[in-house]
Amino acid sequence: MYKPFIRNHQYNFMKKQADLLQNTLRTNADLKVLESVKYSVQSKIVDLFPDVPASEKAMLGSISTVEKAEDFQAYLRQFVPYVSEFPAITEKQIQKLFPKNKKLKVPDLSTIDYRYITYLSWVDISTNKLFLVYHQNGQFIGIEGKYTLTSKKSFCFLCNRFEELVLFSAVSKTRPAKSSPDYYKSVGNYLCMDSQACNKNITDTLALEKFIAAVVG
Structure with a gap:
C-alpha cells in the first residue's frame, strides 16, 4: 500500500533535478563536476522529505546512481503512486468560495487530474476575471481578480518559467489599523496565461502563498 507524500510542485522539482543531472552526464566529462552535481541533486531531493521512512529515502537517493535516459524516466515513474x-x-464548494458571483462559470472538474495540480485556476472571459483556488492548512482558499493580457513573454512569478503572461490583480482584504473607510489596495503580479502549463512547471509554493497572504491576510 503506497502512502502518498509527494505534492505536485515537489514532483516537478524532482523532475527538474533529474533533468539537470541527465544534462550534466550528457555534456560534462569532468568527474569532479559530475560527482558534485550528483551529490547536490541527491541532497536536494532527499531534503525535500525529511520525515519519510528510510525505505522511501533510499528510493529518493538512488537518483545518484542513474545514468541512462530510460533509467531517469524509470526513476521518476516509480514515484507516481506516491504523488x-x-x-x-x-x-458547490467552489461557488461558496465566491458567493458574490451568482453566475460563476466553473471549469469541468471531471477533466482534471488532481495529482498534477498545485492550484486550480480558470478565467471568465465575459467578466474579464481570473479565479484561483488553493488548499492550505486544511481548507480551500479562493481568490478572484481582474486579468489583463500582456501579449508578451516573461517570467511567471509562480513557476519562474518564461511563458505567455497575464497581469492578475486582486483587491486585498487586509486593512491597516485606523485606515479610512475608503482604503483600497490592489495586489497584482504576472502569471502564466496557461495555468495547466504553470502547474507542470511550479516547483515551490512560497510565492503563491505569499500572494494569497497579501490578498486575504
Whole structure:
C-alpha cells in the first residue's frame, strides 16, 4: 500500500533535478563536476522529505546512481503512486468560495487530474476575471481578480518559467489599523496565461502563498 507524500510542485522539482543531472552526464566529462552535481541533486531531493521512512529515502537517493535516459524516466515513474492529489473539490464548494458571483462559470472538474495540480485556476472571459483556488492548512482558499493580457513573454512569478503572461490583480482584504473607510489596495503580479502549463512547471509554493497572504491576510 503506497502512502502518498509527494505534492505536485515537489514532483516537478524532482523532475527538474533529474533533468539537470541527465544534462550534466550528457555534456560534462569532468568527474569532479559530475560527482558534485550528483551529490547536490541527491541532497536536494532527499531534503525535500525529511520525515519519510528510510525505505522511501533510499528510493529518493538512488537518483545518484542513474545514468541512462530510460533509467531517469524509470526513476521518476516509480514515484507516481506516491504523488498526493490536490484535494477533490465540488462545484458547490467552489461557488461558496465566491458567493458574490451568482453566475460563476466553473471549469469541468471531471477533466482534471488532481495529482498534477498545485492550484486550480480558470478565467471568465465575459467578466474579464481570473479565479484561483488553493488548499492550505486544511481548507480551500479562493481568490478572484481582474486579468489583463500582456501579449508578451516573461517570467511567471509562480513557476519562474518564461511563458505567455497575464497581469492578475486582486483587491486585498487586509486593512491597516485606523485606515479610512475608503482604503483600497490592489495586489497584482504576472502569471502564466496557461495555468495547466504553470502547474507542470511550479516547483515551490512560497510565492503563491505569499500572494494569497497579501490578498486575504
